[in-house]
Amino acid sequence: MKKITYALALLAAVALVGCSTVAMTGRKQLMLVSNSEVLSSSLTQYQSYMKSAKPVVGTAQAEQVVRVGKKIAAATESYLRANGGADQLSDFSWEFNLVQDNSANAFCMPGGKIVVYTGILPFASTDSELAVILGHEVAHAVAKHSNERMSQQVAAQYGGAILGAALGGQSQAVQAAAAQVYGLGAQYGVMLPFSRKHESEADYMGLILMSMAGYEPGTAVTFWQKMSAGTQKTTPEIMSTHPSDATRIADIQKELPKIRAKYYVAPAPTATTTTAAKKTTTTKKTTTKKKTSKK
Secondary structure, three states: OHHHHHHHHHHHHHHHHOEEEOOOOOOEEEOOOOHHHHHHHHHHHHHHHHHHOOEEOOOHHHHHHHHHHHHHHHHHHHHHHHOOOHHHHHHOOOEEEEEOOOOOOEEEEOOOEEEEEHHHHHHOOOHHHHHHHHHHHHHHHHOOHHHHHHHHHHHHHHOHHHHHHHHOOOHHHHHHHHOOOOOHHHHHHHHHHHHHHHHHHHHHHHHHHHHHOOOOOOHHHHHHHHHHHHOOOOOOHHHOOOOOHHHHHHHHHHHHHHHHHHHOOOOOOOHHHHHHHHHHHHHHHHHHHHHHHHO
8 A cells, every 4th residue: 555655746747847738728747857858859850760761852832841841840830939948949940841642641750851752742732721730740849749659658557666777768668668568558549639638739730830831721721621632541539649620620629710810810912913903004104205205
């Protein structure tokens, strides 16, 4: 009985020490793994992945990924500066990659290393649709979902005794936790619901980021409708890491009005449009003068 009480007290104490708050949503999250450890390990994994990947460069689609990505990154930095997160800017060193892969997917590693697979581009032909994807992926990094997932794994696999070691920055404990395979009970009862929570949170935060970058957030609804119609999913939502398409779309539609009203910044007219307008005005004036002289 004493051992159980001690373990519970230790877990409670560690939970208090490792508590953090997600930017943009205010949700409390468990953080037992240091940000420096996550950034270091994720950079190693990213570099290893890119060595075997097939980057696409010099194409219009590759340039589109970089163009939209930079706008999302700028919006992210702007939000952090304006909301007390300037100290987090050093965590990000942005890179945007288009990789040849038929999977309809994309990811953003902690630190801002973004990869878009060519397989998702048929669903994102416009900049706004691509902004839905990139905003969502960048949101995962801003919310430190990787850190939180690792912390959940440490807590689920090793219990209270190891948490103190993890908090002490002992990488071996963290790496061991990351390598474990969970039983069905822990997987479906704990880990996947948190994954779905992360996905929904990234959807919400992504809407804010794309809105601040000048992309119409309502595009997210039509994008996910296209994804739903173009992909086959047979896994029930309770056993999936992602919300169902219907749940995701309904949640986005619910949040759209207030996000659009608060964060959407419509893009300014382009210089080309302004020049064209001036030319039209000049032509009209010239035509009027000619008609007058004939009279």
